Amino acid sequence: MEIKQHILDAVNEWLTPTFDKTTQEAVIEMMTSSPKDLEESFYKNLEFGTGGMRGVMGVGNNRINKYTLGKSTQGLSDYLKIAFPDQPLKAVIAFDCRHNSKTLAKTVADVFSANGIQVYLFSDLRPTPELSFALKYLGCQCGIVLTASHNPPEYNGYKVYWQDGGQIVPPQDGAIIETIEKLNYSQIKFDADENLIQYIDAEIDQAFIKSTIENASFGTSQEAKDNLNIVFTSLHGTSITAIPETFAQAGYKNVNIVEEQRVPNGDFPTVKSPNPEEPEALTLALALADKTNADIVVGTDPDCDRLGVAVRNNEGQMILLNGNQTMILMTAFLLKEWKKAGKINGKQFVGSTIVSTPMIMELATAYGVECKVGLTGFKWIAKMIKDFPELEFIGGGEESFGFMVGDAVRDKDAVAATLLICELAAQVKANGSSVYKELQQSYVEHGFYKEHLISLTKKGMDGLAEINQMMVDMRNNPVKEINGQRVVMLEDYKSSIAKNLLTGEEETMDMPKSDVLIYYTEDGSKICARPSGTEPKIKFYISVNTELDSVENFTEVEAVLNEKIKNIITAMQLS
Template sequence: MHIEQNILDRVNEWLTPDFDRETREKIEDMMTSNPKELEESFYKNLEFGTGGMRGVMGVGTNRINRYTLGKNTQGLSDYLHKSFPDKEIKVAIAYDCRHNSNTLAKVVADVFSANGIHVYLFSDLRPTPELSFALKYLHCQCGIVLTASHNPPEYNGYKVYWEDGGQLVPPQDKEIVDVIESLTYDKIKFKPNEKLITMIDKDVDAAFVKSTVENASFDTPQSAKDGLSIVYTSLHGTSIKAIPAVLEKAGYKNLHIVPEQATPDGDFPTVKSPNPEEPEALSMAVSLANKLGADIVIGTDPDADRLGIAVRDNADKLVLLNGNQTMVLMTHFLLEQWRKKGRLNGKQFIGSTIVSTPMMMELASAYAVECKVGLTGFKWIAKFIKDFPNLEFIGGGEESFGFMVGDKVRDKDAVGATLLICEVAAQAKAKGSSVYKELQQMYVDYGFYKEHLVSLTKKGIEGAHEIKQMMIDQRVNPIKEIAGERVVVVEDYQSSVAKNLLTGEEDPLTVPKSDVLIYYTEDGAKIAARPSGTEPKIKFYVSVNAAIDSLDDIPAAEKQLDEKIQNIIRDLKIS
């Protein structure tokens, strides 16, 4: 097959003595046995996306390996020295259960130390939210997590956090990428200064657990905690290092852990995907909960930043909640707790994203707080906390099963969110209600909002081109009608313009530019199209709503909204 010259130039660079023999031999083998894989491995440099950098492990510029991560870390070291010229620079590093995470974490630690930077390296795998906490707790300027979140087993990744505990945001992200891109591989300092590497574990663990319990507990009586039966699974991931300890310290004793999924394992052998967004991932936990008659099922992804939840419906059947539902449930609970304690004075805010449920705006209005809405990714919510120090952050989330309670952790946090949803469930059960009934009452009080996600996977070079072309086509031929309803407003986050199609008026969008299109129809439906920043996917987010007067209206309204969602999907041909 023909391979472009620019790809061959990258290949030839990796065949020089700056790269180890094993790497060079693998490349030479691909050149003869698998030129397609060679092209995929070198056709571009791995890029920072919504949740850092993720990719398949292997050799090449488009793969996760010691050289691509070494180059990132060298560039980051140079940037840190420039940013903090008169400080002792400290960095915290954590890693998850994935293959090679521990060895790659040590490579990253070595490069930092070789550049005179003090490294705090966790002695074993830890949840991502603990890294965000540890960075601030240890007064570091930067933090790194080696993780690919819920991606398949062949992936790994590299998330970068700054001194506020949040992930990189503009303009720093671009400035750091520019420094990295300007480097050649021979500039990477791999030889460590072991004196600058300090191992951390139990002391930070204890502080993290204590902080989480203080941050996500809300005066739930011990009798209510004792009355809640919880089934929990870590899906072979890192949350097993924190969630049982947090729940125990918080007083939740009736905890049942899925034993087959309790051991960290980068192969994730009992699931097709370690993603709590996927119903199949929680099937073993649901089965155990049915056997035990448990009230709630909680499952977390490998790096413990997302959680999936199942609760009992009015017929006592376990049903899975989606990320929008868990987000509004937990946000409503927090708002109500703050109100009861007299803590709401108009100087608070909740956070959400442009592709999440509009119901968050209704909650904010009802409790007279702000709802700040940003791009996908919790780095934007963390940025709001930093940019508005005069406002208190209550909590916030996004549709992709992430939530953040308060500001002690500046990223989505399944550890704190697990305790919070247990507080919601325990208090609801103690008063004769349930999580499900609380959600239904919210539909009556704030509007019945229903969301659906369609995610199309497009792998490789061709897939990337196809996704790009799909977004181009929508901009060249904008959609004017969806399922028989006129589109009234189109928001194009790439051009930062919101256009009213009925009046022709245009208004600027104030969030940073991103490859996202959002359509609003005359009946209140919202449809967003967005290429994923971490996976080879394009995602379509559909939100519809209806006003209802009582709980009795829910069945008919739900049927109507389900039909509307299916009509939209058919009309857009995205099923």
Template sequence: MIYIEPKTLDRVNVWLTPTFDKKTQLTVKEMIANDPQGLEESFYKSLAFGTGGMRGVMGVGDNRINKYTLGKNTQGISNYLKRSFPSEILKVAIAFDCRHNSATLAKVVADVFSANGIEVFLFSDLRPTPELSFAVKYLDCHCGIVLTASHNPPEYNGYKVYWKDGGQLVPPQDNEIIAEINNLEYSAINFRADENLIKYIDTNVDEAFANASLKNGSYNTPKQAKENLKIVFTSLHGTSITMIPKVLEMAGYSNTQIVTEQAKPDGDFPTVVSPNPEEPEALKMAIELAEKSNADIVIGTDPDCDRLGIAVRNNEGKMTILNGNQAMAIKTYFLLQQWKSQNKINGKQFVASTIVSTPMIEKIAQKFDVEYKQGLTGFKWIAKMVKDFPQLDFIGGGEESFGFMVGDFVRDKDAVTATLLACEIAAQQKAKGNTLYDYLTEIYNEVGYYKEHLISVTKKGKKGAEEITNIMTSLRDNTLVTIAGSKVIRVEDYASSEAKNIISSTSEILDIPKSNVLIYYTEDGSKIAARPSGTEPKIKFYISVKTLEKKGAMQKLQQKIEAIITDLKLG
């Protein structure tokens, strides 16, 4: 017999009231009778906003994605918009991805906004997430919503909120909106749509977004070089099929093969274990096609088209996947080269990354005398930097999890423009007789050799969340002295906003918003970060090592990573 806490039962009883439809009530009753474990998981807490908005398993309950939890979000945002812009005609844009129920839930969200007298621009079919970010500014909206769970498993869906600047919610709006939502009862949701306020959008915004992507992702690559680049592309059953092939064709890349088995949008993602380009298995079919056709580059995007994986030929001529840090370094270096060659660098530019990404980006910025800014995980923080420093030109930014943002016309990671940028770099390198792998080696020779490794440990459900909490507590309470034989010299705890210098026994305040992240730095230049995921039931460990030695550098760095994994018992 599973014990269910009284607070959870109180939540359950609310869902048995007439506020909820009869089908929902019946489902709750069936769970009470036959699935107490599922009942506990569905109701023990309310879904919260994390790094990339709100994501969760679809189903009934406060801890699930459904019309009522998303309706409550939307009602709360509606109330907040009315209070924040009392004299303005309010407008919102809504997009959705390929996931089960995304189109239906998007219409529910549109209904609630319209019921509150807010004009809605709803995409008529699935679209890439970065296009929604673009649409918010293009249509002069106050807010934007996209229904997506990015690369999470098929049973998930999610709700991402964008503000007037096209970036995701950040302080103070995020906490104010969350407070508004939390203060609402489900009975306060107005589902009675005003269809006259819902306008469907498609081709006009598509064309504007495609042209903007072309403008921001193109860098004077000769026509012949574009035609000579052999590209294999896979959308992994997601939304990018609606935009990336089109943009590549517009840019002049006529030699693109699409993995047809993965081209049709499908929320079951039937050909992959996980539709996440961070996972090598996800690009397996694309790489196999590339080997058969002797392609130069493979591009694969996640379901909502904000992350991209890249595979290129290594020194032995075999396709190898670049990790997110390597891809980010290549794009950042290339962009800075372009700006420098055009004499556009004057001390008023910056590039950006995150606290768990490679330190290599800062070194690249220093080489080009460009300011480097660093924030928490999530592109909402990079978008906030663009807003907070209007006197500076934002060149580009990325994070280790396969996301990149070129310029600020989209205020989120954008696989459409980043794909075009990657192809521009590859085409120019091929015209010189090089590969992207050769280009990466040149960058290493300039700024030093870096290697990163990510370990994700999945801990599902209520018990898993408790285990993750215990792991982070243990890391804080039992400070490591050495890691893999190298002395710990600095510890940064973003939950307490404190950085401790172990050598000098001093501390300083971290000027970054609080977050549940702990980072260790060692004497030999290694960096180890621990962070619970904000979008998945995982705890992540980010390992970064470096060396200035060129001979056998990557092999030595791999050995160092393995030693760290062994010492921390992460293997």
């Protein structure tokens, strides 16, 4: 196969003495035995997406390795000196259970220290939300976590956090990337100053757990806690270091842990994907729930920022909730608790994203609080807290199984969210209700919203080109009708234009640009198209809604909404 010149130029750079002998040998081996892999490894630089820099591990500028992470850390070190002149600089680093995470974390620490920056490095794997907490607790200017979240085992990643505890956002992200891109690999300082690297563990752990319990506990009686039967799985990830101890200190004693998934393991041997969004990931947990007659199942992804939840329906069967449903439940619970405590006075807000359920806006309106909606990714919710200091942040979530309780952690936090959903479950059980009945009642009070996600995987360079072309086609030839319903509004977040397709009127949207299209139909349905920022996928988010006059009619109305979703999928040829 013919390899393009810019790829050959990149390959030749990696054969220079700047790179160690092992790396050079791996490149030569790829040149002779796997030209396609060579092309995939070198055709572009690994980029920052919605979740930072994430990719397959290996050699090359489009792979996660000591050089790509070293270059990013060198650029970040240079930028920190510009952003915080004449200040003593401090950074904190955490890592998850993935292969090479511990080694890569030490490499990042080495580069920071070689640049004269004080480094706090967790001695072993920890949840991502603990990194966000530790950053503020230790008074650091930035933090790094080595994780690829729920991606397959061959992936790793690098997420950058700023001094507020949230992930980097404009203008810092662009300025940091610009600084990184100006560097050559030969400029990376790898020679560590070990005197500047301090290992951290127990003190931060205890402070993090104490903060979690303070933020996510709401006066649940000990009797109610004792009567809640919980199944928990860490899916071989980092949450095992925090959630069992959080349960214990919060007074939840009846916790059954899935033992086969307790030990951290980057191969994730018991699941196809360590992603609580995938029903298969919770198979063992659901089996244990049936065996122990559990009320609730909670499973977290490898870096412990997302959670999947299953509860019993009205027939006593365990069913999986989707991310929008858990977000509705937790938001409604927080709003009720804040109202009960007399803490709502019109100066509060909840956060959501453009691809999450519109029902959150209905909930916020009902309780007299503002709902701020941002782009996909919790960095935008964290930015809301920073941008609106005059408002109190109650909580926020997104459809991809993430939730944030208060602002002690400025990222999605499965530790606090796990405790919060169990607080809800314990209280409603003590009152003779259930989590499922609470969800149904919310639909009666605020409208029955039903969501569905279609993810189309398109791997590699060819897949990326195909995804880009799909977005171009949808922009150039917007759908006028979906499932017999006229499209009344098209929001294009790349051009920042919202266009009424019936009148031709256009208005500018005040939001950062992003490669997202959202169609709204005349019956209130919403269909969003968005390439993933962290996986080789294009995602279609479908939301439909109608009124539900009583819980007794739930099944009948749900069937109507399911049929509408099915027809939209067919009409848009997404199946």
